[in-house]
Amino acid sequence: xxxxxxxxxxxxxxxxxxxxxxxxxxxxxxxxxxxxxxxxxxxxxxxxxxxxxxxxxxxxxxxxxxxxxxxxxxxxxxxxxxxxxxxxxxxxxxxxxxxxxxxxxxxxxxxxxxxxxxxxxxxxxxxxxxxxxxxxxxxxxxxxxxxxxxxxxxxxxxxxxxxxxxxxxxxxxxxxxxxxxxxxxxxxxxxxxxxxxxxxxxxxxxx
Amino acid sequence: xxxxxxxxxxxxxxxxxxxxxxxxxxxxxxxxxxxxxxxxxxxxxxxxxxxxxxxxxxxxxxxxxxxxxxxxxxxxxxxxxxxxxxxxxxxxxxxxxxxxxxxxxxxxxxxxxxxxxxxxxxxxxxxxxxxxxxxxxxxxxxxxxxxxxxxxxxxxxxxxxxxxxxxxxxxxxxxxxxxxxxxxxxxxxxxxx
Amino acid sequence: xxxxxxxxxxxxxxxxxxxxxxxxxxxxxxxxxxxxxxxxxxxxxxxxxxxxxxxxxxxxxxxxxxxxxxxxxxxxxxxxxxxxxxxxxxxxxxxxxxxxxxxxxxxxxxxxxxxxxxxxxxxxxxxxxxxxxxxxxxxxxxxxxxxxxxxxxxxxxxxxxxxxxxxxxxxxxxxxxxxxxxxxxxxxxxxxxx
Numbered sequence: 001x002x003x004x005x006x007x008x009x010x011x012x013x014x015x016x017x018x019x020x021x022x023x024x025x026x027x028x029x030x031x032x033x034x035x036x037x038x039x040x041x042x043x044x045x046x047x048x049x050x051x052x053x054x055x056x057x058x059x060x061x062x063x064x065x066x067x068x069x070x071x072x073x074x075x076x077x078x079x080x081x082x083x084x085x086x087x088x089x090x091x092x093x094x095x096x097x098x099x100x101x102x103x104x105x106x107x108x109x110x111x112x113x114x115x116x117x118x119x120x121x122x123x124x125x126x127x128x129x130x131x132x133x134x135x136x137x138x139x140x141x142x143x144x145x146x147x148x149x150x151x152x153x154x155x156x157x158x159x160x161x162x163x164x165x166x167x168x169x170x171x172x173x174x175x176x177x178x179x180x181x182x183x184x185x186x187x188x189x190x191x192x193x194x195x196x197x198x199x200x201x202x203x204x205x206x207x
Numbered sequence: 208x209x210x211x212x213x214x215x216x217x218x219x220x221x222x223x224x225x226x227x228x229x230x231x232x233x234x235x236x237x238x239x240x241x242x243x244x245x246x247x248x249x250x251x252x253x254x255x256x257x258x259x260x261x262x263x264x265x266x267x268x269x270x271x272x273x274x275x276x277x278x279x280x281x282x283x284x285x286x287x288x289x290x291x292x293x294x295x296x297x298x299x300x301x302x303x304x305x306x307x308x309x310x311x312x313x314x315x316x317x318x319x320x321x322x323x324x325x326x327x328x329x330x331x332x333x334x335x336x337x338x339x340x341x342x343x344x345x346x347x348x349x350x351x352x353x354x355x356x357x358x359x360x361x362x363x364x365x366x367x368x369x370x371x372x373x374x375x376x377x378x379x380x381x382x383x384x385x386x387x388x389x390x391x392x393x394x395x396x397x398x399x400x
Numbered sequence: 401x402x403x404x405x406x407x408x409x410x411x412x413x414x415x416x417x418x419x420x421x422x423x424x425x426x427x428x429x430x431x432x433x434x435x436x437x438x439x440x441x442x443x444x445x446x447x448x449x450x451x452x453x454x455x456x457x458x459x460x461x462x463x464x465x466x467x468x469x470x471x472x473x474x475x476x477x478x479x480x481x482x483x484x485x486x487x488x489x490x491x492x493x494x495x496x497x498x499x500x501x502x503x504x505x506x507x508x509x510x511x512x513x514x515x516x517x518x519x520x521x522x523x524x525x526x527x528x529x530x531x532x533x534x535x536x537x538x539x540x541x542x543x544x545x546x547x548x549x550x551x552x553x554x555x556x557x558x559x560x561x562x563x564x565x566x567x568x569x570x571x572x573x574x575x576x577x578x579x580x581x582x583x584x585x586x587x588x589x590x591x592x593x594x
Binding site: 069099 | 226227228229230231232233236278279280281282285286289290319320321324325328329332371373374377378379380381382383384385386388389392
C-alpha cells in the first residue's frame with residue numbers, strides 16, 4: 001500500500017510532468033487561459049494516461065516488443081477519440097473550448113513515456129497508480145496555471161468575479177506572452193521549493 | 208495569388224505556430240540550445256510538415272470524408288504521420304546521406320510531435336483546399352524555424368549572462384520565449400486572413 | 401553438417417513466427433481500436449446531433465425572446481424565421497465580416513420591418529479586453545432598435561443614433577457594424593421581394 005502511494009506521489013511533485021520533466025508543455029500554455037478549460041483538459045489527460053497505462057500493462061506480455069510503439073500509439077489514439085466523442089456529445093461547450101488541443105493529447109510525450117518506461121514493465125495496479133499520479137500532477141499544474149492566469153487576466157476564477165472593479169485586469173496574462181512568462185517563473189519557483197525541501201530533508205537526515 | 212501569400216505570411220508571423228499557437232514547444236525548448244541544431248531542426252520540421260500535410264489532406268478528402276469516417280481523423284492522422292516520418296527517415300538515410308547529416312537525425316524526434324500533428328488538424332478545421340493546406344503548412348514550418356533560430360541565437364548569448372540559479376535552464380528560456388511572443392504580438396492585425 | 405542445418409532451420413522458424421506475431425499484433429490492435437471507436441461513435445453521435453441542435457435553438461431563443469417556434473427559411477442558407485402566434489416576428493440570420501484578428505461570425509435577429517432586435521457573436525479572434533468587448537454591453541446595446549441606415553461607426557458621442565466605436569477597437573467596431581448592417585439589408589431585401 002505504502003509503495004502504491006509512493007508511486008502515485010512522485011507524479012505530483014518529484015517528477016511533475018510540467019514543472020520538472022518539461023514534457024507536454026503545449027497544452028500548459030494553450031488551454032490555461034481560463035480555469036475551467038484547464039480543469040477539463042487536466043481531467044481528460046488524467047483519464048487518458050491512467051487508461052493507457054492500464055491497457056499497456058495488461059497487454060505487456062502479449063505485445064511483441066518490435067511493434068510496441070505503433071500499438072501504444074493506437075491505444076492512446078483510441079482512448080483520446082473516445083474522450084473526444086463523449087465530450088462532443090455531453091459537454092459540447094468545453095469540447096469547443098479545447099479545440100484541437102484535445103486531439104493533440106494523442107502525441108503527448110508524457111503518455112508514451114510512461115507507457116514505455118513504466119507500464120510496459122510493471123503489473124497493472126502499480127501502472128494504474130503511476131498513470132493516475134502523473135495525470136494528477138499534470139492536472140494540478142494546469143489548474144494552478146489556469147487559476148493564476150484567469151485571476152490576474154480577468155479578475156475572475158471559474159467565471160466568478162473575485163477581484164473587485166478596483167482591479168484593472170492585466171490582459172497580457174490571458175495572451176501568449178503572459179503564459180510563457182508566468183510558467184517561466186513557476187518553473188523557477190518549483191525548483192526553488194523542491195531544492196529547499198531536499199535541503200530540509202538532508203538536514204533531518206532522511207536522505 | 209495574394210490570398211496564398213497572405214496565408215503564408217499570416218502563418219509565419221501573425222499566427223506563429225510556436226509563439227502564438229503554442230505548438231512544438233518541447234522541441235522548441237529542447238533544441239534551441241544550439242544554433243546549428245536549430246537550423247537543422249527548422250528545416251526538418253518544415254519539410255515533414257509540408258509533406259505530411261499534403262498526405263493527410265489527400266487521405267481526409269478521398270478516404271475519410273467520402274466514407275463518413277471523419278470521427279477516425281485523430282487516430283488515422285497520428286498513425287499516418289508517425290509511419291510516414293519513419294519511412295521518410297529510412298529513405299533519406301539511404302538515398303540522400305548529405306541531407307541526412309544536415310537534419311535527418313531530428314526526424315525521429317518529430318515523429319509524434321504536436322506541431323506536426325497539429326497542422327493537418329488545423330487545415331481540416333479551416334476546410335482548406337489542397338493548395339491552401341500546403342501553403343499553410345510551409346508557413347507554419349517557416350514560422351517555427353524563424354522562432355527557433357531566434358530563440359537559439361538569444362540563448363547562446365545568454366550563456367554569458369548572469370542568470371539567477373533558480374531560473375537557469377527552463378525558467379529563463381520560458382521568459383525569453385515570452386519576450387519573443389510579446390514582440391510577435393505586435394504583428395497581430397497587420398495581416399487579416 | 402546436420403547440426404548447422406538444424407540451427408538454420410530453427411532460426412528461420414523463429415523469424416517466421418515473430419513476423420506472424422507482429423502482423424497479428426498490429427491487426428488485432430487495429431480491429432480492437434476500430435471496434436471501440438466505432439462503438440462509442442454509434443452511441444454518442446445521435447446525442448451530439450441533438451445537443452448541437454439544442455444549442456442552436458437556445459442561441460436563437462436568446463435573440464428573439466418572444467418566439468415560440470423557429471422555422472428554416474427556404475432558399476436561404478442558415479436563415480431562420482421566428483414565429484409567434486402564427487406570425488413571423490423576426491428573422492435570425494448569420495453574418496460574417498473581417499475583423500482585426502480574423503473572421504467574426506455573428507447571428508443577428510431582425511424584424512421584418514428591418515429593425516435590429518439583438519445579435520450574438522459566435523466566433524471571433526479579436527483582442528481580449530478591447531475588440532472582444534463587442535459582444536458585451538454597452539457596445540452591444542447600441543444596436544437594439546436601429547435600422548440599417550443608422551449603422552455607421554462614429555466617434556462623436558453626441559450622435560446617439562449611430563454606433564459609437566469602442567475605444568481602442570475601431571477596426572473591431574467597424575467590422576461588427578458592417579456585418580450586422582449587411583445582414584439587416586439582406587432581410588429587408590428578402591422581405592421586400594416576397
